[in-house]
Amino acid sequence: SYRATFLGQRVAELYLDPLTAHELVVAMNKSKATKTTHTLSFLHTICATLEMRPVLRVGVREYDAVQAKLAEWDQWLLVSEPSAYDPEYDEYLGSIKTAMMLNEWMEEKDEEYLLEHFNVRPGEIRVKLELSEWLLYSMNELANILNHNDLIKDINRVRFRLRYGVKDELLPLLKLEG
Numbered sequence: 284s285y286r287a288t289f290l291g292q293r294v295a296e297l298y299l300d301p302l303t304a305h306e307l308v309v310a311m312n313k314s315k316a317t318k319t320t321h322t323l324s325f326l327h328t329i330c331a332t333l334e335m336r337p338v339l340r341v342g343v344r345e346y347d348a349v350q351a352k353l354a355e356w357d358q359w360l361l362v363s364e365p366s367a368y369d370p371e372y373d374e375y376l377g378s379i380k381t382a383m384m385l386n387e388w389m390e391e392k393d394e395e396y397l398l399e400h401f402n403v404r405p406g407e408i409r410v411k412l413e414l415s416e417w418l419l420y421s422m423n424e425l426a427n428i429l430n431h432n433d434l435i436k437d438i439n440r441v442r443f444r445l446r447y448g449v450k451d452e453l454l455p456l457l458k459l460e461g
Contacts, residue, residue, distance in 0.1 A: 338377035
């Protein structure tokens with residue numbers, strides 16, 4: 284007979300695709316091993332999952348800008364970059380663009396700015412934010428099961444910033460009531 288592990292049971296309860304759960308676990312293990320806990324690490328990790336699809340498409344005019352951002356962020360990314368000749372490469376660039384959009388949201392850019400720079404409408408922004416919230420919550424739960432206690436605080440900080448669309452230095456103000 285077969286029985287689910289505690290991790291497998293929690294993945295099912297979170298309604299995560301098992302491949303996504305595996306990718307999150309691999310990314311967290313890599314984060315712990317390399318001591319990489321940058322906000323962009325977690326943003327890109329969730330943007331590279333199946334649940335975030337469709338990711339934002341990279342247009343011809345944006346290709347160089349996204350490539351430049353990929354080079355800039357390379358040291359913090361936990362999901363390995365495929366070869367430029369792989370069919371998955373366009374999806375990977377799309378996940379970078381989606382992470383860029385979420386990062387701009389956390390840097391307090393408004394919906395008009397996001398529409399202008401990323402061609403993403405307010406409804407799409409809301410969907411991506413809700414998916415991000417769920418995936419970061421799931422990542423937090425998996426980190427708890429795997430005893431990655433040092434990552435939980437960083438994941439929660441990213442969740443909180445995404446929920447309210449605020450910079451890191453404003454987090455103490457949000458804790459005040461009223």
